Amino acid sequence: MKCFLWRSSVFCLALIAAQGCRSDETKNDRKATGFTKTASEKMMENIEPxxxxxxxxxxxxxxxxxxxxxxxxxxxxxxADKLSVGPPFKAIAKRYPANGAYREMLAQKIMLGGSGIWGSAVMIPHPGISREDAKLMAHYILSLKNNP
Ligand code: HEC
Incomplete structure (x- = not known):
């Protein structure tokens, strides 16, 4: 009886140790993926269209x-798909619907610049860019919406 108890407790300990190891591994895995995810990838995931x-x-x-x-x-x-001073164009495409109203809004931003939507970095104004050209630029940026 004594022997049985001893053996089963050793068995239990082994099990607990194995479980412990396994959960450590998953924890490490999670940590590893956290490390390998770039700031751009995290940003893309967090965008609510x-x-x-x-x-x-x-x-x-x-x-x-x-x-x-x-x-x-x-x-x-x-x-296109990496975080730089400004947001990746693909992140902008994910956020905004591709229609005339949003193209107009983005064209304004391209001409006037600004900050505060994506963080504290500032986009400089582009007084030399016409409204028509700014809208074409917005067409391109929003066309990246479904590009993997
Ligand atoms: C000096 C750096 C800089 C330059 C040059 C620049 N941008 Fe930006 N851009 C930014 C930053 C920073 C933001 C984020 C602004 C914010 O958070 O409101 C931004 C945001 C944007 C947005 C998203 C606007 C919004 O309200 O969500 C668009 C579209 C954009 N830029 C297009 C352009 C285009 C097109 C050009 C070239 C004509 C350009 N940018 C040049 C820094 C820059």
């Missing part, structure tokens, strides 16, 4: 916008 309808993408406008953006200074502060 605003409600609103999405128009079909005007591919021609989006392509013109892409060219205008690459000839302007946008990429000094923005990247």
């Amino acid at each position: 605003l409600p609103g309808k999405n128009d079909p993408i005007d591919i021609e406008a989006a392509q013109q916008g892409e060219v205008l953006i690459s000839y302007s200074d946008c990429y000094t502060c923005h990247k």
Whole structure:
């Protein structure tokens, strides 16, 4: 009887130890994924898309916008899918519905600059960019909505 008790308690201890190890492992795994997730990935996950309808993408406008953006200074502060001084263009696309009202709003922001929506960093104004061009740029940015 004594022997049985001793053996079963050893068995129990072994079980507890194994369980302990396993839960440590999962904890470490979780920590590891926390480390490997970049700030940009975390930001993308935390974006709540605003409600609103999405128009079909005007591919021609989006392509013109892409060219205008690459000839302007946008990429000094923005990247397509990485956090930089400004939010990734894909994060902006995830947040705002792709329709005329939001393109207008983003065009205003491109022309006037501002801060406070994504953090405290400041987007400089672009007085040299026309409203039409700013809207084409917004077309391109919002066209990234469904791009993986
Ligand atoms: C000096 C750095 C800088 C430059 C240059 C810059 N941006 Fe930004 N941009 C930012 C920052 C910072 C924000 C976030 C502003 C905020 O939180 O309100 C931002 C936000 C935006 C937004 C989202 C606005 C919103 O209200 O959610 C759009 C669209 C945008 N930029 C487009 C552009 C385009 C197009 C250009 C080039 C013409 C450009 N940016 C150039 C820094 C910059």
